Amino acid sequence: MLQFHWWDYSDKRYLDALNYLAELQEEGKILELSLTNFNTEHLEKIIAKGIKISSNQVQFSLIDQRPLLRMVPFCEANGIKLLTYGTLGGGLLTDRYIGSHEPVTQKELNTASLRKYKQMIDAWGGWKLFQELLEVLSGIAKEHNVSIANVAKRYILEQPAVAGVIVGCRFGVPGANHIEDNMKVFDLTLEKSDIERLNLIFKKGNDLFLSTGDCGDEYRK
Numbered sequence: 494m495l496q497f498h499w500w501d502y503s504d505k506r507y508l509d510a511l512n513y514l515a516e517l518q519e520e521g522k523i524l525e526l527s528l529t530n531f532n533t534e535h536l537e538k539i540i541a542k543g544i545k546i547s548s549n550q551v552q553f554s555l556i557d558q559r560p561l562l563r564m565v566p567f568c569e570a571n572g573i574k575l576l577t578y579g580t581l582g583g584g585l586l587t588d589r590y591i592g593s594h595e596p597v598t599q600k601e602l603n604t605a606s607l608r609k610y611k612q613m614i615d616a617w618g619g620w621k622l623f624q625e626l627l628e629v630l631s632g633i634a635k636e637h638n639v640s641i642a643n644v645a646k647r648y649i650l651e652q653p654a655v656a657g658v659i660v661g662c663r664f665g666v667p668g669a670n671h672i673e674d675n676m677k678v679f680d681l682t683l684e685k686s687d688i689e690r691l692n693l694i695f696k697k698g699n700d701l702f703l704s705t706g707d708c709g710d711e712y713r714k
Contacts, residue, residue, distance in 0.1 A: 494525035496550060502535055502713065508542055515544050527576075530709030533563040536573070546573055548656060551708040553577035553649055555586060555626065555691070556610070556617050559702045565654045574656035577649055581660065582610035586645045588634075591627040595620040606661075616705065618698040626694045633687045639677050647681045648691065 497514060499507035517523045525547040528536065539546060549568065553560045553575065560575060568575060581587060583606030602608045614623045630641045637644070646658050660675055705711050 494527050494547065495523045496527045496529045498529040500713070508539065511539060511544050530712060532707035532709050533567050534707070537567060540571055548574040548576050550576040550578060552579040553655070554580045554582055555645055555648060556582060556613055557701055559705065560708055561652065562702050564708050565652065568654040573654065575654045576657055576659060577655060578659040579610060580646055580649050580658040581642055582613070583607045585610050585614065587642045588631070588640055591631050591641065613701070616699060617701060622697055629690050629694055633690065637681055639681055640674055642674065643678045643681055646678045647683055650678065651683065
C-alpha cells in the first residue's frame with residue numbers, strides 16, 4: 494500500500510501526482526493506493542477523476558469524531574476504508590490519566606502527540622469534561638475486564654468504514670509496549686448500554702468540526 498499526502502490544496506498538482514500513481518497501480522507496481530489526511534471535499538474531487546482510493550488515514554477518537562459528519566458517509570458510499578490514528582489521544586485516553594491533575598507544563602506534555610491531543614481536549618470541552626469521560630470509560634472497562642484504551646479503540650473500530658486503528662509505541666520507554674493489552678480489543682464487544690453512557694458525555698462536548706474543520710484541516714490552517 495502506498496499512502497499519499499498533499500500539504501497545499503491550492504496547488505492542484507496533487508491530482509496529476511495521483512494520476513501518475515494510478516498508472517503505476519495499473520502496471521502492478523502499486524497494489525493499494527491510499528491517502529493520508531485528505532478532507533472529504535478533496536477526496537470527492539479525487540474520486541470524481543476516476544482514481545480508485547482504498548483508504549484514507551485520519552484522526553478519529555472518542556474526542557474527535559469529525560469523520561462521522563462527512564468522511565464516513567462518503568467513504569461508505571464509495572467503498573473506501575478509514576485507518577485511524579490519535580484514537581488514544583497520544584496516550585491521554587488511558588487509565589494513566591484518570592483522576593490526574595491537568596497536564597500543562599512542557600515536562601508533562603513532553604511529546605508532540607501529547608501537546609496536540611491536549612489541545613483537542615481543550616477545544617472539545619476541557620479537562621473536567623475529559624475526566625468525566627475517563628470515569629465513564631473506566632466503569633465500562635471494569636465491567637468488561639479490559640482497559641480504558643481497549644474501550645476507546647473498540648468504539649472506533651465499530652464505527653462505519655473503519656478498517657483499523659493505528660496504535661503507536663515508543664521504544665525504550667518503560668511500559669510503552671502494550672501488545673498483550675491491545676490484543677484484548679478483539680474479544681471486546683460494547684453493549685448498547687455502554688454506548689448510551691458514552692453518548693451522554695459526547696453531548697456535553699463541543700463540535701470539533703465547527704472549530705477545527707474536516708479531517709486533516711487542522712494541518713492546513
